[in-house]
Amino acid sequence: MKQPNFNPHLNRRTVLGAAASLAATAAQGALARPSSGKCPNILWIVSEDNNPYVGAYGDKLAHTPTIDGLARKGALFRHIYSNAPVCAPSRFGILTGVYPESCAPANHMRANAHFPKEFQTYPELLRAAGYFCTNNTKTDYNCDVKPEAIWDVQGPQGHWRKNPGGKPFMAVFNYETTHESRLFQPTQGRVTPDMVAIPPFLPDTPAIRQDFASYYNLMEKMDGELAQRIAELEADGLAEDTIIFHYSDNGGVLPRSKRYCYEDGLACEMVVYAPPKWRHLLPVAPGRKVTSPVSFIDLAPTVLALAGVAQPAQMVGKPFLGPRAAPKTYAFGMRNRMDERYDFQRTVTDGRWRYIRNYMPHRPWGQHQAFEWLAKGYQDWESAHRAGTLNADQDRFFHTKPFEELYDLNSDPHELRNLAADPAARAQMERLSKALNTHMVAINDNGFIPEAMAGEGYFESRDRKTYPLTQVMEMARLAASGTGSEAQLVEGLNHPLPVMRYWAATGLLIGGQHGAKAALLTALAKDGADQVRVVVAEALIRMDEIDEPVRVLTVLAAQDKVWPVQLQALNALTYIGDHARPALPVVQQAAQSEQEYVRNAGRYLSAVLEGKYTPSMPIMDFERLIRRMKV
Known part of the structure; x- marks a missing residue:
């Protein structure tokens, strides 16, 4: 780049x-x-x-x-x-x-x-x-x-x-x-x-x-x-x-x-x-x-x-x-963590076209969030999804995302028809993608640094020895688009910088390259960055390597960890299904945390693993809700 x-x-x-x-x-x-x-x-x-x-x-x-x-x-x-x-x-x-x-x-x-x-x-x-x-x-x-x-x-x-x-x-x-x-x-x-x-x-x-x-x-x-x-x-x-x-x-x-x-x-x-x-x-x-x-x-x-x-x-x-x-010419937008749920999107519009890039396409759009789901509209929407009564446009919200999205807002104001792969829209796609890349480099986008990893901050992230942004962006592109080869991602898994290892591990999680299992097991045992080990563990579980990765996620979700790492581990446990059951005691402990987002993630996952969850179940405390409403 x-x-x-x-x-x-x-x-x-x-x-x-x-x-x-x-x-x-x-x-x-x-x-x-x-x-x-x-x-x-x-x-x-x-x-x-x-x-x-x-x-x-x-x-x-x-x-x-x-x-x-x-x-x-x-x-x-x-x-x-x-x-x-x-x-x-x-x-x-x-x-x-x-x-x-x-x-x-x-x-x-x-x-x-x-x-x-x-x-x-x-x-x-x-x-x-x-x-x-x-x-x-x-x-x-x-x-x-x-x-x-x-x-x-x-x-x-x-x-x-x-x-x-x-x-x-x-x-x-x-x-x-x-x-x-x-x-x-x-x-x-x-x-x-x-x-x-x-x-x-x-x-x-x-x-x-x-x-x-x-x-x-x-x-x-x-x-x-x-x-x-x-x-x-x-x-x-x-x-x-x-x-x-x-x-x-x-x-x-x-x-x-x-x-x-x-x-x-x-x-x-x-x-x-x-x-x-x-x-x-x-x-x-x-x-x-x-x-x-x-x-x-x-x-x-x-x-x-x-x-x-x-x-x-x-x-x-x-x-x-x-x-x-x-x-x-353009207006730029972004999202990373929203309350207890991690995601990563960047977007640009010229008022006519909107281009969106999803760096975590393996996560669905509709991740459950305790505050958001207090609205009865979200409860109805998920209930209909669980009942199987939604059409394809309505059900898309609960599924994983493409790497890129492109919408013509004049003809498609509800942004339902993704034109990213449409040859007729290729020129618009290339123009907006290039504008977004240029913008992200120009503003020194910190979003590729996992929360609580060294290098966050306006000046700290400008140290190219810690955060070589263009190299990180390229590794993240290979990871999120699914175009990175197994060899490229395994090589990245051995990079001296943790942010590069994080995105290499994310690529292996998304792509599921089973040939990388040995390298992932080594990283799980030896990597010094907890944020990397969270992603490595989830990738291994997706490859049917269960016991040790679940144990590692359980340890990382424990109360004695930095809360963003706890939260990242809880998010990973949320997306591995019944494999997370051995972690239930630690998840229940997280559900009592003083940290709001750790507590909400723990409560949701506890309810799911215990078979008690319903879309109308309030995850957030009422008293805490009242305080949140006043902020």
């Missing part, structure tokens, strides 16, 4: 030099300001888990007059995407301007990545430029940034009204009304279950119909809350000086949306209104649509541009408003 022209070695020395230069420029007052000479106030009204179930986007069942009104007076972004189909990694990117997969483990849901102290978040940069910045109230930044340190006011009291005066403000308000957890009980309202249309990849069941109806009703309620906030701005006489953004933090929560790298997981809704004095900063005339792709990695650069603040080197997005606005 040829490395593109870019600078991957953004090290501490260059960062400190850039930071010093930026500070000096700010001190001299030489930063570019908007043409009026004064900076606008900026109001972000953020909602949660929203696809564009909005009238302005053409949804005739939606009742969203506030969002529709903002769109008529401002700009509607037709192809706006989160960079991850779930909140915490998405919010990391919004805050920092850094892709979460550039700063592992921020690419996992939920983690505590180290955000380099040499970098600054957008509110810190705005405050240094004279803005008063508040956040009310959600953070969920997926890293060790201290919210109280970066905002003037953080929490329920965060409001532009706390502004001491004389400063422009940046105020963020977050509404949880449409959060996934709100679907766990029906919401009555204008839309009833008989009114909704069910997409063809879902069965038409009462619970799924109710989930859709509830979602529409929650969207209407959220829209009313937005109206109240805007009325408050107008009452304070600030509307003519304030640019208003409304957007959702990731895609929707109806089945096969949140957590999945399809349009429904990544496509969001966003409108931006600029009052007349700032209208020149919009990229289109009022009431028009922005059709080029935009993603949330562009939000921080955009507010910095509006404030006339220089964009630091680590922020790789592009402004979509103001004098530095630049249209983009």
Whole structure:
């Protein structure tokens, strides 16, 4: 794989030099300001888990007059995407301007990545430029940034009204009304279950119909809350000086949306209104649509541009408003661990075509997750799968994945017809695959490093002696595509770097090359990286080498291990069927863990091995659920 022209070695020395230069420029007052000479106030009204179930986007069942009104007076972004189909990694990117997969483990849901102290978040940069910045109230930044340190006011009291005066403000308000957890009980309202249309990849069941109806009703309620906030701005006489953004933090929560790298997981809704004095900063005339792709990695650069603040080197997005606005060709997305389940996908879209690459194709799309399965729609879907009543499009969710997927969103908006092998779509396939490769190298994608393995982190992963990214990507391609020969994978199994051995072992797990059994047995006994031994053990079990691999997985799933390794071992045990039965005592112990994801994985697997599992069985504690709903 040829490395593109870019600078991957953004090290501490260059960062400190850039930071010093930026500070000096700010001190001299030489930063570019908007043409009026004064900076606008900026109001972000953020909602949660929203696809564009909005009238302005053409949804005739939606009742969203506030969002529709903002769109008529401002700009509607037709192809706006989160960079991850779930909140915490998405919010990391919004805050920092850094892709979460550039700063592992921020690419996992939920983690505590180290955000380099040499970098600054957008509110810190705005405050240094004279803005008063508040956040009310959600953070969920997926890293060790201290919210109280970066905002003037953080929490329920965060409001532009706390502004001491004389400063422009940046105020963020977050509404949880449409959060996934709100679907766990029906919401009555204008839309009833008989009114909704069910997409063809879902069965038409009462619970799924109710989930859709509830979602529409929650969207209407959220829209009313937005109206109240805007009325408050107008009452304070600030509307003519304030640019208003409304957007959702990731895609929707109806089945096969949140957590999945399809349009429904990544496509969001966003409108931006600029009052007349700032209208020149919009990229289109009022009431028009922005059709080029935009993603949330562009939000921080955009507010910095509006404030006339220089964009630091680590922020790789592009402004979509103001004098530095630049249209983009592609929007990129990703997923790694979602709660207790590991997966690995990367995706790119140009708004017309979506390309998805599955680096763990041996795992099904529909891995059971304790929180997700609290929605009765998922329970109905799995019950129908177990009953054998689904058609092929509906049942696909519960099966393993291809390495590559390609969809024409114009003709196939539900992403059912995979064109990856279609000769007629070869040019689009090659174009998007190349764009994704270039992007992953350019941002130094950390996702190939198994969680808790040495090398995770923004600067740590830039050491090519530990993490030779292009070599790792090639080994992962050979592994996940099934094109790696037995000889290549066995050679990789002996590589000095554990990340290379991990992907070689993954290739042998996926491909099932029985000739590699001796090499795998040696690795099981001698490899020094537990993450590698987990994959090696599962590969051997798939080759009917049972006793010792199950014993190793049982040991690795024990409570005295680092929790991501425990979780990886529990995931492997989950996919070996009845062979996992000897591990049941350790699995039951894991089900009592204080670590949420280890506990949920243990509870699910215990129920399966004991023959007690049903799709409606609650795996998550109710009290813990209530706390989760408040995050």
